[in-house]
Amino acid sequence: MSQASFILSAFDLDRWCSVLETRFTVDDIAALQTIIDPDIDADPEFAGCYIVEPGEMDAINQRFDVGFDPARLKLPEVEIWLERQQKGRSIRDVPYLVHTNFELPLMLEGRKKLARFTDILPRTEEAFDRWVEKGVLHKEVFVEPIPEALIPYLIDPNHRAVRDVYCTLNGEEWRIPAISLIWKAGGGWNEHFERLERMLFRYEDWQNDWWIAHRIEKSGGFGGIPFCCKVDSEGLKWMELAGFKALPPLAEIQIHIYDPDEDTVAAALLAEDECAVALARFKLSLECSENC
Known part of the structure; x- marks a missing residue:
């Protein structure tokens, strides 16, 4: 009989954040699926987020x-949410309060100075708009068309623009052009841009230190898509001498998309080559120069 952990949250629709949570273990996932949604074809892994009705x-x-x-x-206004706890991917594993889904109360308390949402859900935007109308928050919206070259690769061909919504406390409006400068700086996203952005959001220094170290350990850095390749002992020595800033000059290299949560896949890649001693992890940007 399979087991899995789930999170029940009481979500305050006025402050737009979770105010009560509990985790519980399920020994019969099918029984829980039947309570929430008898038709499970659309979500066979039961990994989605569900609104729980009182009877449920x-x-x-x-x-x-x-x-x-x-x-x-x-x-007065509370929704009950149910979600399956994802191993190794939960923001609840972070040793501080991640701002996600707590942006509004943190801003109202003055602990957060800036929030940014990309393609924000209407209900989330409405929750912030109530405080904008009261004169407590400042809001700016930017719409950026998606480059024509990327249109053929879109999952939704009708989604032709990215809509970014920024909210700040009154008097903190300068943070919006500041964060825009970071994103427009070019040269690829890196840990320094990540730190500057998080400082504008008002994360503390020790929180930024932990987050950057965690991201580097888990996915090899910032920006782009994580990949990996096998290296032998000579290749590993070459990388060490290069300060782990470049891949060894291999005549032939096979790269694979790297998922930090799939340890068995990484182990299998090493096992299939008796000369391989390590996996080199790196990231490739989606941006391409004019000479590509």
Whole structure:
């Protein structure tokens, strides 16, 4: 019988953040799927996020002995969300409060100075707009057309522009052109741009240190798509002498997309070549120069 961990959250629609959460283990995923959605063909792994109705919440509490009771908070507008905990990818594993889904209360408390949303969901934007109308927040919207060269590769061919929404506290409007300069600086995204952006969001220095080290360890850096390739002992020595700033000058190299959560795939790549001693991880930018 399979087991999986799930998160139940009470989401405050006024402050637009989770105010109560609990994690529980399910020994019969099919039983939980039946409670939430009998038609599971669209989500066979049950990895989506679901709104839980009151009757469904009662059934979950009874079947899995969760004891989740957000009604005791006596909040006027609350939704119950259910999501499967993703191993190795949860922001709950970070040793500080990640701003995601807590942007509004952090800004209202003055702890966050800037928020940016790309193709923001209407309900999220409406939650911020209420505070813009009250004169508490400042909002700016930028729409950037998608380059014609990328149109054939779009999943949704009707999605022809990227809409960015910025919100700041009043008096902090300067952060919007500042972050725009970072994105337009060119040369590829790197850990220095990442740190500057997070400083504008108002993350603390130690939080930025942890995040940058974590990203480098997990995916090899910032910007672009993570790849890997096998190297032998001589290639590894060459990379060490180069300060791990370049790949060895191999006559033939086979690269693979690297997923930090797929350790078995990485192990299999090493096992298939008896000369390989390590996987070199690196990132390639989606941007291409005029000489490509």
